[in-house]
Amino acid sequence: xxxxxxxxxxxxxxxxxxxxxxxxxxxxxxxxxxxxxxxxxxxxxxxxxxxxxxxxxxxxxxxxxxxxxxxxxxxxxxxxxxxxxxxxxxxxxxxxxxxxxxxxxxxxxxxxxxxxxxxxxxxxxxxxxxxxxxxxxxxxxxxxxxxxxxxxxxxxxxxxxxxxxxxxxxxxxxxxxxxxxxxxxxxxxxxxxxxxxxxxxxxxxxxxxxxxxxxxxxxxxxxxxxxxxxxxxxxxxxxxxxxxxxxxxxxxxxxxxxxxxxxxxxxxxxxxxxxxxxxxxxxxxxxxxxxxxxxxxxxxxxxxxxxxxxx
Amino acid sequence: xxxxxxxxxxxxxxxxxxxxxxxxxxxxxxxxxxxxxxxxxxxxxxxxxxxxxxxxxxxxxxxx
Ligand code: SF4
Ligand SMILES: [Zn+2]
Ligand SMILES: [Zn+2]
Numbered sequence: 001x002x003x004x005x006x007x008x009x010x011x012x013x014x015x016x017x018x019x020x021x022x023x024x025x026x027x028x029x030x031x032x033x034x035x036x037x038x039x040x041x042x043x044x045x046x047x048x049x050x051x052x053x054x055x056x057x058x059x060x061x062x063x064x065x066x067x068x069x070x071x072x073x074x075x076x077x078x079x080x081x082x083x084x085x086x087x088x089x090x091x092x093x094x095x096x097x098x099x100x101x102x103x104x105x106x107x108x109x110x111x112x113x114x115x116x117x118x119x120x121x122x123x124x125x126x127x128x129x130x131x132x133x134x135x136x137x138x139x140x141x142x143x144x145x146x147x148x149x150x151x152x153x154x155x156x157x158x159x160x161x162x163x164x165x166x167x168x169x170x171x172x173x174x175x176x177x178x179x180x181x182x183x184x185x186x187x188x189x190x191x192x193x194x195x196x197x198x199x200x201x202x203x204x205x206x207x208x209x210x211x212x213x214x215x216x217x218x219x220x221x222x223x224x225x226x227x228x229x230x231x232x233x234x235x236x237x238x239x240x241x242x243x244x245x246x247x248x249x250x251x252x253x254x255x256x257x258x259x260x261x262x263x264x265x266x267x268x269x270x271x272x273x274x275x276x277x278x279x280x281x282x283x284x285x286x287x288x289x290x291x292x293x294x295x296x297x298x299x300x301x302x303x304x305x306x307x308x309x310x311x
Numbered sequence: 312x313x314x315x316x317x318x319x320x321x322x323x324x325x326x327x328x329x330x331x332x333x334x335x336x337x338x339x340x341x342x343x344x345x346x347x348x349x350x351x352x353x354x355x356x357x358x359x360x361x362x363x364x365x366x367x368x369x370x371x372x373x374x375x
Binding site for chain 2: 010011013020023057058164208209212213216217219224225226227230233235236239243244246
């Protein structure tokens with residue numbers, strides 16, 4: 001197969017665009033798509049300071065690399081979850097990328113270790129409060145990401161969520177008719193109340209396969225291994241179902257998610273209504289003063305419960 | 312040819328030469344969920360893998 005833009009050998013077919021690219025043209029295509037996402041969804045400008053959440057996986061490291069290549073002011077946060085084996089291997093990938101790629105561009109990595117901070121890894125915390133690991137993990141990651149962004153005056157928080165992630169989440173939300181979650185499925189969620197940073201997903205136009213191909217072509221050394229807790233996750237079932245549909249009818253995933261975004265944009269100005277809801281319901285947490293809808297935020301409540309169980 | 316797979320990590324041997332598309336079929340995998348890598352190069356589905364080659368079929372779907 002030949003590249004559709006130049007005479008070189010293609011490295012990836014993109015059935016959803018009815019095209020194929022060589023390594024260089026794929027790189028250009030992906031960066032252009034990300035730049036387009038940033039503009040179209042008003043994510044951030046070249047003056048803004050962006051904090052990327054990195055896990056050592058393909059999406060977050062690729063996002064960090066692309067934002068650097070596009071010339072944005074970007075730093076990264078890695079949350080060390082303290083999962084035996086997996087956490088040290090993923091941290092190693094992140095630190096290696098930081099040293100080799102980010103540091104020469106003046107981009108910094110912050111590491112937050114859950115074990116140092118809470119005295120226990122994510123699995124033990126989840127056990128103590130009898131919640132699924134992934135749910136405790138989500139609370140901690142969201143909290144730390146927002147805290148670091150807030151304390152260090154970042155304008156925006158960016159995550160590596162891609163088209164597959166968003167389409168799978170949308171499918172899940174629609175299957176259960178979780179309407180309140182549908183509202184939050186925009187690639188840009190505005191900042192609300194002081195201290196609650198704006199959240200963006202610059203990779204929402206790219207499939208996981210395109211991102212992984214970009215990472216391979218650009219020699220981004222990421223961790224292929226998955227978090228051991230992810231096994232059997234519902235999301236994987238939705239992703240597989242969507243990929244079967246995609247194989248039959250290329251473009252299904254983008255039509256599904258982008259079509260949703262078009263309708264959302266037409267039906268109401270979600271961005272403004274979201275921040276209005278937040279403005280009226282969010283207050284500073286009584287313990288840590290980060291914004292919350294309850295008196296004490298879910299993170300502080302969870303940690304308090306973990307502590308009382310220890311005693 | 313030697314085929315390296317992940318989740319769980321394992322190696323299988325299948326008869327070559329074979330087109331990448333047929334490798335997917337033989338292993339009952341959806342192309343949309345994987346990349347095929349030979350050395351440091353990505354292969355498209357129409358390329359042929361020789362019997363003596365070693366390839367990696369790398370999953371691109373993550374659970375998070
Ligand atoms: S799979 Fe679960 S435990 Fe692992 S990183 Fe994701 S949310 Fe956390
Ligand atoms: Zn080309
Ligand atoms: Zn709090």
